[in-house]
Amino acid sequence: MSIQNPVFIPGPTNIPESLRKACDMPTIDHRSSLFAEILPPVLAGVKRVLKTETGEAIIFPGSGTGGWEAALSNTLSPGDKVLAADFGMFSRKWIDMCRRHGLEVQVVEAPWGAALPVGEFAAILAADTEHQIRAVLGTHNETATGVRSDIGGLRAAMDAAGHPALLFVDGVSSIASMDFRMDDWGVDVAITGSQKGFMLPAGLAVVGVSRKAIAAMETARLPRFYFDFRDMLAMNPASGYPYTPVVGLLNGLKAAIAMIEAEGLDAVFARHHHIAEGVREAVRAWGLPFCATAPESYSDTVTAIVMPEGIDGNAFVAHAEKRYGVSYGAGLGAVAGKVFRIGHLGQLTETQALAGIATAEMAMADLGIGIAPGSGVAAAQLFYRSSPVLAQRVAAE
Incomplete structure (x- = not known):
């Protein structure tokens, strides 16, 4: 990779x-x-x-x-x-x-x-x-x-x-x-x-x-x-x-x-939530379920996404790495093969998150998963553009 x-x-x-x-x-x-x-x-x-x-x-x-x-x-x-x-x-x-x-x-x-x-x-x-x-x-x-x-x-x-x-x-x-x-x-x-x-x-x-x-x-x-x-x-x-x-x-x-x-601790927390929400909007646009079962317990550092029946999540992770040189989190333990994970913590930007979403769409399309290419990217873009967090950060800079 x-x-x-x-x-x-x-x-x-x-x-x-x-x-x-x-x-x-x-x-x-x-x-x-x-x-x-x-x-x-x-x-x-x-x-x-x-x-x-x-x-x-x-x-x-x-x-x-x-x-x-x-x-x-x-x-x-x-x-x-x-x-x-x-x-x-x-x-x-x-x-x-x-x-x-x-x-x-x-x-x-x-x-x-x-x-x-x-x-x-x-x-x-x-x-x-x-x-x-x-x-x-x-x-x-x-x-x-x-x-x-x-x-x-x-x-x-x-x-x-x-x-x-x-x-x-x-x-x-x-x-x-x-x-x-x-x-x-x-x-x-x-x-x-x-x-x-x-x-x-x-x-x-x-x-x-x-x-x-x-x-x-x-x-x-x-x-x-x-x-x-x-x-x-x-x-x-x-x-x-x-x-x-x-x-x-x-x-x-x-x-x-x-x-x-x-940056400020509160701003760090707000940025993580902002990036995570954009990823979650993409997942919703794909029509795939979250592993987390309740919205109030969604993590702001990692999103685990349940793959369609018959699709091996770990095979998806391996394909994304081999074909596009991008690493996602594999499923572990009881959810091995059932999910893949997008990590969105650290010094991550909207641009980087969009690249991760777009690459995931390409890998899913390669594996025959029926999502509309660009749907997740568009949903995340809409969220990021309309969120006040980005505007506040730009103003602060």
Whole structure:
């Protein structure tokens, strides 16, 4: 495939040139004063993006999966009970990780395409009068299905039940792209990665930790070393790391936060919604259903599109890459072969989104899918031209 073409996968995202250059730096001594110019601003900036004033930011070399493991191993003990829902590939993987760590998982099964079942969680938490559940897992944005869940509603359910469980939230494909409120939602561990909303290469697990989670470290008995919060919290204030940090990526993260804040967090969220709505208008024009079953749970970072009967979504993805040099997200897990995904997060523009829509139309036409060529492009164009978001951004520039 051509590296000139943007990718339309839900991460890793397209890397803005300025961020690529920020990562491309000479070797420096990570124990020198030069590193002290990178780490403190990054940690402070991550807290602003997470919207936490009381929590701490910790950044591990790794990915969002490493952040999941850090959340579990730093706060829980073997045999602890965890409440989670299986409603997509990544919520399912987190459940698998819990079991491998010797945790007892109470799993609520939900259809892939539905959001986290807050009502069922509320009933389970209210019934748990002995507070055996030690942690609740929530996937804010299920990347496999294009579904956003109500984390604020989940916190309200926990509070209504008077339940003291820790709240862990996978925000890997939402943080820095959609509104995330760590303090307001009472999130105890928030997790993302460098390769999504921060628009960088993969390689950093970005974690927000509440005071309650920090206190839980003192009694947690799961083994931890590489992902130990205590070592990071002890050394980071003096710009230290317990092992070699990924300096180039951290410098890139510093630049990414500056880029996000120059645009403004609310403007970033509005832009993502604007781009996503144009993609959704295209899908409606094609007459294809969304994997997400409720409009209020549509993701602003990825749209999963259900293919017509008899059409393999993964074959479509392979054809688009081979014929046109453009990558889309394949279906995963229970929706493998049934959907394809258009990722629309990061520094994406209307022009890039239209290119992705147009290429998808060509690939679908090649495979005999009965859509009117140009219908999705025209629908998205109409939306983008009539939306106030574009006009406001042009005026601001």
